[in-house]
Structures are given as structure tokens and as C-alpha cells.
Amino acid sequence: MGECVGEGCGRRAAADHAGCDGVGRARGVGDGGRLNVVVCDDSQDDVDAVERCARELCASLGVPVSVRTYTDGSLLLDEWACDADFLFLDMEMPIASGLEVARELRARDAAVTLVFVTSHERYALSGYEVGAYRYLLKPLRPEAFARQMGEAFRRARDERAARLLVRGDGCVRAVAPREVLYVETRPNHRLVVHTDDGELGCYGRLAQVAQELGGPAFFRCHASCLVNLARVRELGREALVLDDGTTVPVSRHRRADMLQALLAFSTTLVG
Secondary structure: OOOOOHHHHHHHHHHHHHOOOOEEEEOOOOOOOOEEEEEEEEOHHHHHHHHHHHHHHHHHHHOOEEEEEEEEEEHHHHHHOOOOOOEEOOOOOOOOHHHHHHHHHHHOOOOEEEEEEEEEEEHHHHHHHHHOOOOEOOOOOOHHHHHHHHHHHHHHHHHHOOOOOEEOOOOOEEOOOEEEEEEEEEEEEEEEEEOOOOEEEEEHHHHHHHHHHHOOOOOEEEEOOEEEEEEEEEEEEOOEEEOOOOEEEEOOHHHHHHHHHHHHHOOOOOO
């Protein structure tokens, strides 16, 4: 997921979010349990078929769903906002193929579940390079769709930790809380979100990030740092060590509470 600067983040991101840097909730799963589904196919009939199958499956699972549809891959790229849980993408489109669209989207959004919809099985191997979850063969039928996508939809429904939307440095990135190592504040209200794939910069307040992440997994170990307890490997007197070897400071007056938080979170301490 790494930090996105300039052209790699898409056509609209810099324009839409200039002056709106910060951290907020992303993905519909964290917003009242709603799933966000996007469908892109140059055939309106096939778009309608996918939408109908997705809505029927969500109805059977008792989960609200929002469906956005496109018949043009270029427009999809222009309007991509890193807020979809599932993207159903036709492999064969006249202007930009599904694989070309998927490559560009994956450069911006590593979290969306990508499903290719195609009339030909020969495309199946192509999806590995963009992390496709599954291939669905046309024509789609609700019963087959439910068998093939039911588990993924249930998992998304049950997901408790909604991804964060990090806006800054001219880009927008969706980050799953488990990917966050820690968040630190720097001068001039600058925030840096340290993830498995690099640093993401934005503006905001650490207290706001703590509120957005919520739950027992994150603890403010220092006035300038919010740490993911699931990533802590060792707690020392003045610092803690994360599972990637990173050292994060711990305030002396916060250490006892930090220890209690770790124990409550069932993290094994070293030393």
C-alpha cells in the first residue's frame, strides 16, 4: 500500500481532497454494516445481472448494500474513491480492459475484493497478478453467485474493524487497522501513519485517529504516539519494540497503563 504521491494516485484524488487531508472511516462495513459494491461492465444487461445477484445475496444475509455501476472503465478510474468492499469487473471492455483497469486500481487500493466477470475461462490465470479473489462466468445466476460469493460477503459483513481512509500528500489510501504499526504526530498538526507498506502523511489530531480506530487494540503510549497493541513484541522502561523491529517511545507516566492494556489485549511480553 505504500505512500502515494502525485500521478500514481489517480486523476481525481488530488483535486477532490486538496485541503481536506485527514483520517476517517472507509469501507461500508464500518458504517452500519453496509457493504459497498461496484460493478463495471460495458454491457448494461451484465451490469444489471451482477447488481441483482449482489442485492439478493445481501438481502439473504440481512445486510444493507450500496451498489454503484459503470459501463466505462475510464470513468470508474476517474471516480474511484477507495470506499468499495467489492469490485466486479468485466474482463473484456472496448476502451480499457478489465485487467488494465485492475492494475491501476491496485496501485491505489490494495484492500478492495476484486472479482472478474467473464465469458471465457481462458482469462482465469491473468487475475493472479492483481490479486483477484474469484472469476465468475457469464451468464450469472443468483444461486451460483451465492455459492461462490457467500463466504466473502459474510466475512465482510462480520468484519468489525473498518478500514481507515487516509487523505494527504495528494492522494487517498484505505488502510486496514491490522496494517497500522503506529501513528505519530509531528509539528504543524502533521500526522504520519506507519504501516506495513510504508508511511502515509496527512494532517489532523492524534485524538481523532484514536477515536476513529476505537476499541482496545490501540493505545496512546506517548503524547505523540498511538500504537497498535497487536504489533507489540516487547515493552521496556522507556520504549516498546514492534514486531517489525521498530522502536516507539513510551512515556514514563503512561507505562503502567500501557502494561495493563497489553495484558488485557493478551499480548505476550518479552523481558
